[in-house]
Amino acid sequence: MEALHRVAKKVSDTIWEIPVSYKEGMRVPARIYATEKLIKDIDEGVIDQITNVATLPGITKYALCMPDGHFGYGFPIGGVAAMDVEQGGVISPGGIGFDINCGMRLVVTNLTYKDVKPHIKQLVDKLYKSVPAGVGSKGFVKLSRNDFRQVLQQGARWCVDNGYGWEADLELMEENGCLAGANPDKVSEKAIDRGFNQIGTLGSGNHYLEIQVAKKENIYDRELARAFGITIPDQVVIMFHCGSRGFGHQVATDYLQVFLKVMESKYGIKVLDRELACAPFDSPEGQAYFAAMQCGINMSFANRQVILHRIREVFSEVFGRSAEDLGLEMVYDVAHNTAKLEQHIVDGQARSLLVHRKGATRAFGPDMSDVPEAYKVYGQPVIIGGSMETGSYLLAGVPTGDQTFFSTAHGSGRKMSRTKARKTWSGDVLQKEMLSKGIYVRSTSASGLAEEAGGAYKNVDDVIEAAELAGISKRVARLTPIGNIKG
DNA sequence: ATGTTC
Numbered sequence: 001m002e003a004l005h006r007v008a009k010k011v012s013d014t015i016w017e018i019p020v021s022y023k024e025g026m027r028v029p030a031r032i033y034a035t036e037k038l039i040k041d042i043d044e045g046v047i048d049q050i051t052n053v054a055t056l057p058g059i060t061k062y063a064l065c066m067p068d069g070h071f072g073y074g075f076p077i078g079g080v081a082a083m084d085v086e087q088g089g090v091i092s093p094g095g096i097g098f099d100i101n102c103g104m105r106l107v108v109t110n111l112t113y114k115d116v117k118p119h120i121k122q123l124v125d126k127l128y129k130s131v132p133a134g135v136g137s138k139g140f141v142k143l144s145r146n147d148f149r150q151v152l153q154q155g156a157r158w159c160v161d162n163g164y165g166w167e168a169d170l171e172l173m174e175e176n177g178c179l180a181g182a183n184p185d186k187v188s189e190k191a192i193d194r195g196f197n198q199i200g201t202l203g204s205g206n207h208y209l210e211i212q213v214a215k216k217e218n219i220y221d222r223e224l225a226r227a228f229g230i231t232i233p234d235q236v237v238i239m240f241h242c243g244s245r246g247f248g249h250q251v252a253t254d255y256l257q258v259f260l261k262v263m264e265s266k267y268g269i270k271v272l273d274r275e276l277a278c279a280p281f282d283s284p285e286g287q288a289y290f291a292a293m294q295c296g297i298n299m300s301f302a303n304r305q306v307i308l309h310r311i312r313e314v315f316s317e318v319f320g321r322s323a324e325d326l327g328l329e330m331v332y333d334v335a336h337n338t339a340k341l342e343q344h345i346v347d348g349q350a351r352s353l354l355v356h357r358k359g360a361t362r363a364f365g366p367d368m369s370d371v372p373e374a375y376k377v378y379g380q381p382v383i384i385g386g387s388m389e390t391g392s393y394l395l396a397g398v399p400t401g402d403q404t405f406f407s408t409a410h411g412s413g414r415k416m417s418r419t420k421a422r423k424t425w426s427g428d429v430l431q432k433e434m435l436s437k438g439i440y441v442r443s444t445s446a447s448g449l450a451e452e453a454g455g456a457y458k459n460v461d462d463v464i465e466a467a468e469l470a471g472i473s474k475r476v477a478r479l480t481p482i483g484n485i486k487g
Numbered sequence: 488a489t490g491t492t493c
Contacts, residue, residue, distance in 0.1 A: 073488090099488040136490050194490070205488055249489045337488090448491095 058089020068413030074275030077359035092278035095356030100296030102243030110327030134444030139200035155298030195247025200306035389454030400471035
């Protein structure tokens with residue numbers, strides 16, 4: 001993009017740095033991760049947004065934008081910002097996203113493409129019924145509001161204790177599927193009302209559940225693939241993408257209002273965009289949002305856990321074998337809309353940082369804390385949802401990820417607005433075209449399907465290449481869709 | 488993303 005070439009210094013083939021002189025108030029430079037090829041697809045607005053982020057109190061080292069970055073609410077989607085909580089660092093809902101702990105889960109099977117192909121229509125049709133999708137969808141798990149508060153505190157553990165999943169699942173999730181700081185007392189009744197019947201639901205927009213094939217020619221690192229459970233040629237896997245539904249949305253909405261009231265009057269913080277509303281992490285308001293936001297994180301882990309349970313039921317029914325027998329085991333579960341307190345070394349000093357990742361995935365390298373024992377020597381699995389037409393990726397974190405506080409991309413990244421995508425494609429035609437390409441897709445909404453057309457996204461291969469060249473994650477396997485339920 | 492404009 002012309003504008004970025006003009007304002008940024010090219011630090012390497014994949015890093016563009018905008019200096020603090022670009023805009024008054026910038027505390028640190030902004031860095032955008034992209035190859036020359038990707039630069040042309042980056043929204044002009046991303047430059048403005050990421051440099052706004054660079055003015056926030058406590059921001060450390062850089063305001064970062066991942067290679068799938070695009071325009072978002074306040075922060076770009078793909079934004080990463082680490083705030084030093086001992087230096088007045090802030091917490092900002094715009095740096096986390098409305099869909100708190102929107103994330104990805106990947107599950108393997110011991111089936112091959114040949115095994116699954118004759119059943120794909122039946123599998124997708126049954127999954128479509130079992131995993132409610134679309135706006136306003138309700139789950140089959142019937143909870144009281146007080147049960148739901150337990151879910152908010154316990155996350156995926158609640159599900160396993162109540163028959164939705166296996167003990168071994170918990171080990172294979174970011175944070176083991178639960179953050180301890182969640183406090184339901186900091187959540188509004190309205191948020192509880194919106195969320196208590198949404199456990200086990202997919203949602204809408206770019207949320208989906210997909211059956212994919214790890215084609216043998218698309219394995220980039222055989223050792224890592226094996227470690228992560230991809231062991232047979234043309235193995236079938238299941239990937240899904242969803243979040244905290246109306247619950248997380250309400251938590252974000254509630255605290256944006258709280259922060260707007262106190263930000264300037266009580267804390268003297270001025271932001272360049274109201275969408276960057278924030279409060280000091282160490283303030284009562286900041287701590288309350290942090291505790292409520294962790295409820296959103298736990299709700300979302302629980303949501304994905306119940307969906308996994310439903311997937312196991314459907315596969316078991318279709319193949320007439322138990323889920324254990326079908327090898328329906330977790331690879332991993334990653335969050336890509338969070339802020340988490342982490343220790344990082346910055347210029348040789350250990351710092352306590354609140355790392356905002358908004359449309360960005362944590363990608364811890366080998367031997368780091370919270371990487372499951374089974375993956376410790378390899379680094380954390382990173383699950384990248386591409387578009388439903390083109391494909392997705394399994395990656396791993398790498399030691400050189402420290403440059404982004406161990407963060408990488410989260411998906412392909414939109415390059416076309418939803419409005420424009422709706423005008424460009426017809427959902428019905430797209431569905432037929434995808435079927436002819438070997439992808440059986442069902443959606444609650446034809447226009448919603450059109451919004452998610454592959455052409456509305458950047459090329460996922462380019463995004464992943466940029467992340468690998470930059471040294472923030474490495475490719476393990478590319479995954480090809482054969483069936484998709486789109487919310 | 489979102490009871491898709493409290």
